[in-house]
Amino acid sequence: MPDVSIVIPVYNEEGILREAVTELVDGFEIVRNALDAPDLTFEVIIAENGSSDGTAALAAHLAEERTEVRTFSLGEPNYGKALRRGILEATGTWVICEEIDLCDLDFHRRALEHLRHGDCDMVVGSKAMKGASDERPLFRRAATRVINGMLRVALDFRGTDTHGLKAFHRQRLLPIVEQCVIDRDLFASELVIRAGLAKLHVMEIPIRLHEKRPPAINLVKRVPNVLRGIAKMTYVIRFGGKP
Numbered sequence: 619m620p621d622v623s624i625v626i627p628v629y630n631e632e633g634i635l636r637e638a639v640t641e642l643v644d645g646f647e648i649v650r651n652a653l654d655a656p657d658l659t660f661e662v663i664i665a666e667n668g669s670s671d672g673t674a675a676l677a678a679h680l681a682e683e684r685t686e687v688r689t690f691s692l693g694e695p696n697y698g699k700a701l702r703r704g705i706l707e708a709t710g711t712w713v714i715c716e717e718i719d720l721c722d723l724d725f726h727r728r729a730l731e732h733l734r735h736g737d738c739d740m741v742v743g744s745k746a747m748k749g750a751s752d753e754r755p756l757f758r759r760a761a762t763r764v765i766n767g768m769l770r771v772a773l774d775f776r777g778t779d780t781h782g783l784k785a786f787h788r789q790r791l792l793p794i795v796e797q798c799v800i801d802r803d804l805f806a807s808e809l810v811i812r813a814g815l816a817k818l819h820v821m822e823i824p825i826r827l828h829e830k831r832p833p834a835i836n837l838v839k840r841v842p843n844v845l846r847g848i849a850k851m852t853y854v855i856r857f858g859g860k861p
Contacts, residue, residue: 620686622660622730623708623788626716627700632671634718634830639664639680639687642721652727653734662687665704668695698805705788705795714785715806719830722783728823729785738821739790740813743783749824765807765844772852773811777822780807790818799854803840804847811855 624642628635642662650658664677666689677689690707692700705713712733714726722743729741745752745759746766752759762779769775784806791809794816800808814820 619709619711620659620661621710622658622712622714622726623710624660624662624714624716624726625665625701625704625708626662626718627665627667627697627704628669628673628677628718629667629695629697630669630671630673631718632669632673632676635664635673635676636680638718638721638830639684642716642723643684643686645721645723646726649723649727649730653730655734658730660686661708661710663704663708664689665692665700666690667692667697667700696801697803698801702795702798702801702805705791708788710788712785713788713791715783717782720783720827722825725783725823725825726785729783732821732823733785733787737819739818740784740786740810740820742777742779742810742820742822743825744777744779744822745782745825745827747778747822747824751824751826751828753826753828765848768848769807769811772848773855775811776814777810777820779822780810782806782827783825784810786813794818800847800851802847803844804851807847808851808855811851815855 639662646660650656666674666677674691681687681689701715712730725743732738732741744750746762791813794809794812797812798805798808
């Protein structure tokens with residue numbers, strides 16, 4: 619079994635998938651060297667979900683070409699459901715949840731350094747904390763802060779970010795993953811919030827966010843699902859309701 623499982627949900631990413639996965643696989647040697655861990659093994663799980671282009675076929679080809687890569691297709695566009703399944707199928711001691719348009723090897727290095735030393739149970743790459751650099755358009759940066767503000771009010775969230783890069787000790791987080799009931803955009807938020815409520819040690823580290831392409835799904839179209847997801851998550855977590 620590998621030491622590290624890197625889970626990447628993808629949707630209509632035919633244009634950048636090969637380059638991103640190649641960069642990730644080839645670049646992991648840099649992470650090994652930085653950690654002084656030449657024997658550190660890894661796998662990359664491409665969690666394809668409902669693409670209408672050639673992403674699924676390309677992911678299958680990459681899995682055939684690269685022994686470190688495997689993939690599955692979910693059959694519906696659902697980021698959170700794909701990420702959850704990828705985590706459950708992962709076999710590594712540590713799991714890194716990546717974004718195909720980021721593939722941030724420096725985050726891998728820093729997160730694994732903390733996890734391997736036992737400093738925490740989960741590392742969240744924050745694009746909103748002091749020291750972070752968020753190069754996205756102003757509208758998207760503002761949306762992140764609005765959502766985080768809603769999570770603070772509704773669920774007493776104490777951090778600065780929930781969505782995006784994160785890494786964790788798989789066995790310690792599995793019970794939390796299995797408790798999560800929200801899919802789509804807010805699965806990642808529920809995972810981080812539930813981990814904090816369970817008194818696991820969640821550490822935030824600042825990241826530099828520079829996306830390789832515009833978002834695959836228009837932000838405005840995501841707003842209704844996000845609002846419904848926050849309401850549902852609040853009902854389930856705060857009041858013990860059924861999803």
